[in-house]
Amino acid sequence: MNIRATLTIYKFEMSRFRRTIFQSLVAPIITTSLYFVVFGAAIGSKIESINGVSYGSFIVPGLIMLYLMTESINNAAFGIYFPKFTGSIFEVLSAPVSALEATIGYVGAAATKSTIIGLMIFFTSNFFCHA
Amino acid sequence: MxxxxxxxxxxxxxxxxxxxxxxxxxxxxxxxxxxxxxxxxxxxxxxxxxxxxxxxxxxxxxxxxxxxxxxxxxxxxxxxxxxxxxxxxxxxxxxxxxxxxxxxxxxxxxxxxxxxxxxxxxxxxxxxxxxxxxxxxxxxxxxxxxxxxxxxxxxxxxxxxxxxxxxxxxxxxxxxxxxxxxxxxxxxxxxxxxxxxxxxxxxxxxxxxxxxxxxxxxxxxxEFNKKSTIITLRKKMQRLSKELKDSNISLIESGNKIKYISANGESNNLQSILNYLSKEKIDYSEINTVNNSLEDIFLELIEKNEH
The missing domain is CATH 3.40.50.300 (P-loop containing nucleotide triphosphate hydrolases)
Structure with missing residues (x-):
């Protein structure tokens, strides 16, 4: 197994994440913050708590999962389809890398990125919602 | 291996x-x-x-x-x-x-x-x-x-x-x-x-x-070694005379030049062309000889293959 190739793809994708930190991380956090403001604070203030859980707190896991899932799919798809679109995928296809190894690299990086985004949204939610 | x-x-x-x-x-x-x-x-x-x-x-x-x-x-x-x-x-x-x-x-x-x-x-x-x-x-x-x-x-x-x-x-x-x-x-x-x-x-x-x-x-x-000789005429030639009728001799550029291709191993007819021109008092200004390049060979082979 070509573990180094898998790690190379992983690191390459993570470096793209760092390079595009505003689009990758800051933009989802700002968008989610708007959800917290609109649904959590504005609408949530008019809805009663159920068993001590406010509406704002209730939507936090849902919003985290929304971004976790969309970002993980977007990142993995972009990582593979953008090189396919530009033609630079030839490098991966002509390297001694199996489909499984390449998939682990791309999906692993996408999972890491979306987990980081999910955690950042979780921390941000503390500014808007209090359990 | x-x-x-x-x-x-x-x-x-x-x-x-x-x-x-x-x-x-x-x-x-x-x-x-x-x-x-x-x-x-x-x-x-x-x-x-x-x-x-x-x-x-x-x-x-x-x-x-x-x-x-x-x-x-x-x-x-x-x-x-x-x-x-x-x-x-x-x-x-x-x-x-x-x-x-x-x-x-x-x-x-x-x-x-x-x-x-x-x-x-x-x-x-x-x-x-x-x-x-x-x-x-x-x-x-x-x-x-x-x-x-x-x-x-x-x-x-x-x-x-x-x-x-x-x-x-x-x-x-x-x-x-x-x-x-x-x-x-x-x-x-x-x-x-x-x-x-x-x-x-x-x-x-x-x-x-x-x-x-x-x-x-x-x-x-x-194998494909050929030489092309181009004779630039001072006066346009309408058509090749019977004496110059040969598959390797042709008139090019509207009769202003004679092209002669000598293939590998073939006898050189250049002298007979020059003799003819001299006999007929047809003046020429330039004689250029070039070896066949790989490009010519490539084009020849592609043409042969397509036929």
Whole structure:
């Protein structure tokens, strides 16, 4: 197994994440913050708590999962389809890398990125919602 | 074993279109092999099959005695590929993209080697630049640097000097010659026949997916050795007289010039043409003789193949 190739793809994708930190991380956090403001604070203030859980707190896991899932799919798809679109995928296809190894690299990086985004949204939610 | 690459009865179809038909070819270790052919002849498809970018419909390919499908790891790690287009992740830096290529082949990062390759391609001072900031020629050189980043034993160059200026082309030729000296086997496709004439040890000509011939360049030049003699007349000649009726003699440029082709081993009729001109008091201003170039041979073979 070509573990180094898998790690190379992983690191390459993570470096793209760092390079595009505003689009990758800051933009989802700002968008989610708007959800917290609109649904959590504005609408949530008019809805009663159920068993001590406010509406704002209730939507936090849902919003985290929304971004976790969309970002993980977007990142993995972009990582593979953008090189396919530009033609630079030839490098991966002509390297001694199996489909499984390449998939682990791309999906692993996408999972890491979306987990980081999910955690950042979780921390941000503390500014808007209090359990 | 002297053959590094053996292609046997290779065929590739895209739907009903046959891109390659029953191609068999052996590439010797350490040689520069030039693959020539018109657009759409199947050059890139053949390279793609060997490098694993596309799967053949029939036939097999062995590299260093390993099958390219069942032992793809063994075969691919030997190959460096410079494609025809300039596909890049434009936002990556020159240095990082080379390390990425190296890593894909399972090799540990090697700062010294990558810098050496970049230096040999005059890219070292650009190593921290993002790729979109490079010129077309630099991008072409970067593709070569990426292909060399994992120290391959076989280098495929798919039209490496397309869109490159004359000075850089000469630099690339020198680089290719140096790689050959280091023992790298090079397979080159090109539209510049002059390039093949300059660099190649052997030449393969492909047309409509079929390999028309494979020969040592020197043998090919010898076999198709022809000389063209052009006699520029002072006065236009309407038609060739009966005395000059020969398949190797023709009137060109609206009768202003006589062209005589003397093929290898054929007796030279030049003297009889000159005698005739002198007898008929037809003045001429210039006589030029040129040897047949590889380009002429290529065009002749392609024409024959199409007929």
């Amino acid at each position: 002297n053959n590094l690459i053996s292609v046997s009865n290779l065929s590739k179809s895209f739907g009903s279109e046959n891109a390659l038909s029953n191609v068999s070819l052996d590439i010797k270790r350490g040689e520069i092999f030039a693959l020539l052919g018109p657009n759409g002849a199947g050059k890139t498809t053949l390279i793609s099959c060997i490098c694993g970018l596309t799967t053949q419909t029939a036939g097999n390919i062995r590299i260093n005695n390993y099958d390219t499908i069942s032992n793809f790891r063994e075969t691919r790690k030997l190959i460096g590929l410079v494609p025809q287009e300039l596909p890049f992740d434009s936002f990556e830096s020159v240095y990082n993209t080379c390390q990425f290529s190296r890593g894909l082949f399972g090799m540990t990062p090697n700062d010294v080697y990558i810098k050496e390759v970049l230096k040999s391609l005059s890219l070292l001072e650009k190593k921290d630049l993002q790729i979109f900031g490079l010129s077309g020629g630099m991008k072409r050189r970067l593709l070569i640097a990426k292909a060399l980043s994992h120290e391959p034993k076989i280098l495929f160059l798919d039209e490496p000097t397309a869109g490159v200026d004359v000075a850089l082309r000469k630099d690339l030729w020198e680089l290719i010659s140096n790689l050959k000296k280091k023992g790298v086997t090079i397979i080159l496709t090109t539209h510049y026949i002059e390039e093949a004439e300059q660099l190649a040890d052997r030449v393969g000509i492909i047309n409509s997916g079929k390999l028309v011939l494979v020969k040592d360049k020197a043998d090919l030049m010898q």
